[in-house]
Amino acid sequence: MESSKVYHVGAAASLAVLIAWLLAWEMLVAPLKPGGSLLALKVIPLLIPLRGVLKRDVYTLQWTSMLILLYFAEGVVRGYSDLDATSRFMGLGEVALTLVYFACALLYLRPYKKAAKKMARDLLDKVNRATHE
Known part of the structure; x- marks a missing residue:
């Protein structure tokens, strides 16, 4: 399997699993209140880019790589500060x-970034040559 395809599948799969993980955490496994909590709504921002990630939209993968850092921070805080061991496990998960997701998204975007830099460099060289003639 081509490496970019592996990275795309890794990003898409980890995003889908993260959505399911967070829903299970807040509704079934270790909710703050019995029967689930409104914290399950935190998956909504992850549902918005899901279609773009599945379609390999470069722009969506770029901005979601920053969005996902909010979930990373929440997982670290809850993984180390929650009193319930199950909730700590879910946070670390x-x-x-x-x-x-972050690693797969960045590795998938890497060739696009290199191509964009090369295009910008070539354009700058062309402009410099035109101004010196």
């Missing part, structure tokens, strides 16, 4: 899933 959230951290792992966000790291997988």
Whole structure:
């Protein structure tokens, strides 16, 4: 399998699993209140880019790599500060899933960034040549 495809599948899968993980955490596994809590609504910002990530939209993958850092921070805080051991485990699982997404998204975007830099460099060289003639 081509490496960019592996990175895309890794990003898409980790995002989908993260959504399911967070819903399960707040509704079933370790909710703040019995029967679930409104914290389950925190998955909504992750649902918005899901379609773009599945379609390999470069722009969506770029901005979600920054969005996912909010979930990383939440996972770290809850993984180390929650009193319930199950909730701490879920928080650390959230951290792992966000790291997988972040790494896969950046590795998938790497060739696009290199191509954009090369295009900008070539354009700048062309402008410099035109101004010196």
